[in-house]
Amino acid sequence: MQIPLKTLRAIVGAPHVLTGDDVSSRREDWMTGAPCQAGAIVRPADTEQLSAVMHACHESRQPIVTHGGLTGLVHGAEACPDELVISLERMTAIEEIDRVGGTLTVQAGAPLQRVQEAAREVGLQFPLDLGARGSCTIGGNIATNAGGVRVIRYGMMRQQVLGLEAVMADGRVVSSMNRMLKNNAGFDLKQLFIGSEGTLGIVTRAVLRLQPPTPFEQTAMVACPSFDALxxxxxxxxxxxxxxxxxxxxxxQNHYHLLTETLGRHAPPIAPEHPFYVIIESLGSDAERNATQFREALESALESGLIVDAVLAQSSTQRDGLWAIREDIEGLVKGLAPVLTFDVSLPIAEMQRYTDALEAQLTKRWPDARLVVFGHLGDGNLHISVSAGSAELPVRREVEAMVYQPLAALGGSVSAEHGIGLEKRPWLSTCRSSAEIELMQTLKHALDPHRLLNRGKILS
Amino acid sequence: MQIPLKTLRAIVGAPHVLTGDDVSSRREDWMTGAPCQAGAIVRPADTEQLSAVMHACHESRQPIVTHGGLTGLVHGAEACPDELVISLERMTAIEEIDRVGGTLTVQAGAPLQRVQEAAREVGLQFPLDLGARGSCTIGGNIATNAGGVRVIRYGMMRQQVLGLEAVMADGRVVSSMNRMLKNNAGFDLKQLFIGSEGTLGIVTRAVLRLQPPTPFEQTAMVACPSFDALxxxxxxxxxxxxxxxxxxxxxxQNHYHLLTETLGRHAPPIAPEHPFYVIIESLGSDAERNATQFREALESALESGLIVDAVLAQSSTQRDGLWAIREDIEGLVKGLAPVLTFDVSLPIAEMQRYTDALEAQLTKRWPDARLVVFGHLGDGNLHISVSAGSAELPVRREVEAMVYQPLAALGGSVSAEHGIGLEKRPWLSTCRSSAEIELMQTLKHALDPHRLLNRGKILS
Known part of the structure; x- marks a missing residue:
């Protein structure tokens, strides 16, 4: 490490500069579970301390990696022994809730679930939701522009952020804590820090938009006879x-069939012979109206042949049972082990041709290969799992090529919601032109000229 | 001008380089109506020509001003005799509509209304809407991050843009024509060009998100007894x-009273003695359900005393009659002439204190001064009109100070939806910190080092 530990201790206090076992006993991230390799971990108490830390890092050209909840999936939190990890774990306060304006002001280290709960307590909702809600942090959600299961209704994290504060590579604090839906006073600087995976600055606080509650959910699982019907x-x-x-x-079908029929992990609510299964949910503010509207919509879809079978959840237990199939990642991993997983987006109309061609290519190369597909169709987002007999790097690279390369011609993306991190960096140019990557480099150079922030993530 | 006209003629053809009367017979913008002062106007046919024009301008350090529909309100389209205007009036094609994915691909010069109509023709809607819909262009909507009357439901223009293509200051084309709701493959470059008023690049094409139609509108005007009730x-x-x-x-009340009682331009649908009047609209997909839900919501608000009177539009004529009061800018201008108008945003909870204090300050300085307020409350956006006996610059500056300076302490903005342009540049620092403005300058320098694009707009 370039920076002396005593400099860091002088800023945050000795107990908040971790070294040795205190570093290696921490996981690098959720996925690998490998020990953290960083030279040290520093835990600032507030923006001011973080600013002083970054100023010192800038002076000594010390590269840093920011840690939130470590629930990322693309090795975005990996750190080398010469890197300093900055953990926002002490910055977790919910500072203010404005019920009239529908805003919540929070420090970046607060877990998503606490924000959801705090919003609920004042009769509102924070609609971003994903499986890692208990561990992932608001700062991480912002840095990665998190998606999840409510994007079709409320958009990604980018749409939930009204304002934010960030510490720049040289320690300067840029505070854009806007609280209004509309603010066209100059460039919208917060956009720089949303989805750039900590490579342009460290998000320290944010103003989030809350939404009116939609307490009444209607959930159904339906079967579709064809992609056109879907x-x-x-x-x-x-x-x-x-x-x-x-x-x-x-x-x-390959997803539904695997988890119900093949593995028997779930009793199939609908017979497993249909090509597509959909969980449809309606969020309403009036129980009866929502239920009627939903039932009528399903009946009309049945009548017109768009669906051939349907199960309407009659209780929250039944609802959870339907979602359990969709969310059974553990079953997927066990059933396909060793599994390779992907998160891509592409125009909806191209999806079936794309997955059919991928399956053909996989089984041509590995006759026993299996492909499993599920995803947020309305968002253009597919999660793809491949079992090709090995998860070692050479096989991984070969499968990656099959999954990613066809996206170029379709205008798709190698990352719908997980980001690029280290894992997908070799494939960025599949879906981004050289002019785009050049412009990203221009921004990186302008905001972090010494390349200290999350070095090597997204861009090389 | 730095650039020889023959260079431009060689790129776009002689008929598309306008000079002399062909320039001065054009208005500078909608608001002033003054003749365009630019050295010349060039009308590229496509992105390739525009790229060549910008490359040549960059070589000869020729500053340019981009023209869309000229409906801006902050002098963002003003050009000096040494500046070249680039007009996108020949780039108006709607290139593709994807019904399955719900996207529309369009050239930047297409008027908003044509996009709305094209979406409607395929059974979808493009929800951005504002008074200038017939003249304003998609490129202008993007460059200014247009707002309008549907922001509370669908967000501003930023939220409608999935992808875009832009020509940079040096002529490079950055094409990020993403068509998916989710794409986290590196920095979201389109955000740079949305709302930056043409100072970072020239938007040439865009992919817009379409929404399911909501053909059934319910409209009411209601009266509220207090700001808390509102x-x-x-x-x-x-x-x-x-x-x-x-x-x-x-x-x-000052707005409603002026247009109904004082000027008699509209028969008052509700007696004019209440402190606040609201037009509430519900957009639904089912006529009967939407009507019932809306009526019940109004009845409940009446019962709980949040509203004291209400008129529910029974026909589209009645609906238009209610909106006519809200949209009677002509009446406002006549009734308050000479009028000064403002577009600010601030936290909703602070609005009444803010307007009360402003009125007190105005009438203390000019006993006959009048203040009229209306706006998009849910967006935190107020449109403020002031009559102070003169619209000359010294008075204007004095009123601006009264309107803008209190926003600093409230975390408000000197521009909710109109942008900064030239008009509000002196006030940018009221609502943006020096760190923010410095970062804006950093971006400007990185993307347009010779400051050729919309020189002096937003930043000096």
Missing amino acids: TGLLSQMGKALGGSLGAFEVMW | TGLLSQMGKALGGSLGAFEVMW
């Missing part, structure tokens, strides 16, 4: 449910 | 109408 259903549900369509989660 | 009503309507609340437009 896209027709998405369109029809969008029209019939208006602003209340809250989820449209699709499982290809 | 914010309570906003909250209750948000809850009761869920995702279908489409507009919440408030008129302070």
